[in-house]
Amino acid sequence: MAKKGVLKCLIFISVFICPHRLFSQVISNNEGAKDKHFIYEVKEIDEFFERFNDDPNSFIRGVYKDRHVKFNIDRQRLIRSLFNYENMSRDSVMMNAFIADVTKKKKPIYLDFYGDNWYAELACRFKYNSSSIVVPVIMKIEMTPNKGSKWMIVAVGTSTLKSKILVTEMAPSRIKTKFIPPTSHGTNFVSLKRAFEDKENLSSYFESFYFKKSNMLEFYNAVLNREIEFQDVIKIKYHFLLADKWVFTVENFPREALNSGWLINYIQRVSSPEMESYRNKLLSGN
Numbered sequence: 518m519a520k521k522g523v524l525k526c527l528i529f530i531s532v533f534i535c536p537h538r539l540f541s542q543v544i545s546n547n548e549g550a551k552d553k554h555f556i557y558e559v560k561e562i563d564e565f566f567e568r569f570n571d572d573p574n575s576f577i578r579g580v581y582k583d584r585h586v587k588f589n590i591d592r593q594r595l596i597r598s599l600f601n602y603e604n605m606s607r608d609s610v611m612m613n614a615f616i617a618d619v620t621k622k623k624k625p626i627y628l629d630f631y632g633d634n635w636y637a638e639l640a641c642r643f644k645y646n647s648s649s650i651v652v653p654v655i656m657k658i659e660m661t662p663n664k665g666s667k668w669m670i671v672a673v674g675t676s677t678l679k680s681k682i683l684v685t686e687m688a689p690s691r692i693k694t695k696f697i698p699p700t701s702h703g704t705n706f707v708s709l710k711r712a713f714e715d716k717e718n719l720s721s722y723f724e725s726f727y728f729k730k731s732n733m734l735e736f737y738n739a740v741l742n743r744e745i746e747f748q749d750v751i752k753i754k755y756h757f758l759l760a761d762k763w764v765f766t767v768e769n770f771p772r773e774a775l776n777s778g779w780l781i782n783y784i785q786r787v788s789s790p791e792m793e794s795y796r797n798k799l800l801s802g803n
Contacts, residue, residue: 550773556580559599559778562702562755563630565767568595570627593620601770601780611784615763626760631658631666634759636799639706640752643745645678651751652676652736655799656706658699659724667696668706671724673736674802678745680738687720687728687737695721706750713740713747732802755779756799762786764795 556577559565567575571592581588596616597607605612619626628635637656642649653674658666695718701708712722719741727733739745755767765784770777787795 554773554775554777557598557775557777559780562767562779565599565779566628566630568599571595592625596620598776599781600784601768601782602776603770604782605784611786614786615765615784618763619759628757628759631660633657634757636671636756637668637702637706638754638756638799639709639750641709642748642751644748645739645745649748650677650745652678652745653802654709654736655802656697657724661696666699668699668701669697669724670722670733671727672730672800672802673732675732676736678735678739680735680742680744682742683734683738684741685729685734687723687725690718690721692718693721697722702753705753709750710747716741716743727800730801756795758792758796761789761792764792 559568560576564576566572568577572578578588593616596619597612600607600612635657639654639656641652641654643652653676654670655672655674656668657671659669660666695712695715697706697708697712713719715722719737723733723737728737740747753769757763757765757767759765763784764787765781767779768782769779770782
């Protein structure tokens with residue numbers, strides 16, 4: 518890389534770790550803004566995991582390596598860059614306490630993609646009685662017996678659904694190996710359309726433990742009896758319940774700033790009972 522190119526790269530490295538108020542100025546004034554935006558935008562939730570955990574194989578580290586620039590951003594600053602600064606102060610007490618806790622030297626805290634403590638909340642649009650309604654659908658990653666993984670529907674939020682036909686037990690799937698792929702979040706969960714149309718194997722996509730909850734029962738029957746038709750996912754929010762003391766949500770903020778993409782938009786320190794209450798509320802669909 519030419520000296521001029523190295524210098525420009527080092528300049529935007531320093532910008533990345535500076536306060537958010539400088540981001541828009543860099544984007545508007547310097548050439549290569551689209552390139553910088555592509556590098557620093559958190560494009561997928563997988564990339565959020567990478568940066569939060571400071572994964573040595575992360576996308577952003579790969580870019581620095583390809584450009585022969587030393588990656589000198591520590592984990593604390595990486596996590597700090599994952600907050601939505603249009604909604605919260607860069608130096609808030611809660612944020613600083615969170616970063617200090619998850620990056621402590623003795624027992625650092627990391628996110629586990631295959632763990633039990635995060636959920637996807639999907640605002641799904643359905644055609645129902647010749648009109649469109651939005652139904653919140655809660656999903657989580659589950660491990661399979663063969664050490665694979667899949668997304669499962671674990672809860673459904675309140676809606677105006679009233680199914681005309683009710684079954685109180687999910688029929689066994691004809692094909693036991695049907696599942697919602699673990700990569701579905703990368704395509705905005707378009708695979709839900711195939712899953713909801715697969716009536717013979719519909720139970721493969723629902724977590725049976727939560728089936729008796731009223732919202733889930735009503736929703737399952739409406740899908741089974743073709744009373745609603747899936748159209749698309751209009752919004753996704755991820756809920757993280759971390760280390761029995763932190764709750765935070767991650768949402769997508771697509772904008773022309775380096776601080777963009779999948780970012781933390783809400784965070785709260787909680788007690789163990791408060792965390793269980795949060796989980797129960799989420800899984801009850803309320």
